[in-house]
Amino acid sequence: MNLVVVLFAIFALVCVSSSILMVTRRNPVISALFLVVNFASLAGLYLTLNAQFIAVAQVIVYAGAIMVFFLFVIMLINPAKEKKFLEYKPQLKIFALVIAFLVFVQIAYIIFVAHPSNDVTRDVAQSVKAGTVEQIGRELFTNYVLPVEAVGYLLLSAAIGALVLAKKKFQ
């Protein structure tokens, strides 16, 4: 048992349990806080995969910016306690679980049939090199400079669109 395996086990456990808790809690604020835990454990998983830049970006962008959005909107519109919808429509819950189980079986079937560990073996030195900020920055600003510009315009237009939508306009 080396450190990477232990870390993977801990982070995977936290990740799965926090995602399940997020879906099942009734209060949206508690769901949002479990989502933050889930994002943080995902950042840890990215570190076990030697993806330093993505791990830091995950913490800053998801656990920071996007979750502030969510908590801010929850605070702003103060949603009433979710109605006990599932109590009088239990067949919907069963239907959802069956659908999700089918999706999971499909993905797991593909993974086990393709059996990717036959084809890919991890070269640790190379994967460390692939995840550095230097390597990603070089790729982003040479080969992918046009998509970076496009993403900049996308974020600008999304910010303007969000302002226009949330403005007090109709009634």
Added chain:
Amino acid sequence: MQIPIEYYLILSAIMFSTGVVGVLIRRNAIVVFMSIELMLNSANLTLVTFSSYLGNSIGQIFVFFVMAVAAAEAAVGLAIIIALFRNKLTVNIDEINIFKW
């Protein structure tokens, strides 16, 4: 000892299925939105896994773009939820049926 790549992929599949359950059973539009973020993140985990195991940084660059698009999507989606709340005074997706008549 190395972790086989399947472990990461199965973890990502579990997270994706949990997100599917969340989208289907929750009635609160904000929580449905958070479940969609969960599914996006599981796809990101798969991309980073393959990128790391193949020793190629393209997958991580794609994850960077996915994060940027997810941020834009969250901004616009939450603005739509606020606008809906202004009009209908609810975020319960069963009561938001203004496209249906």
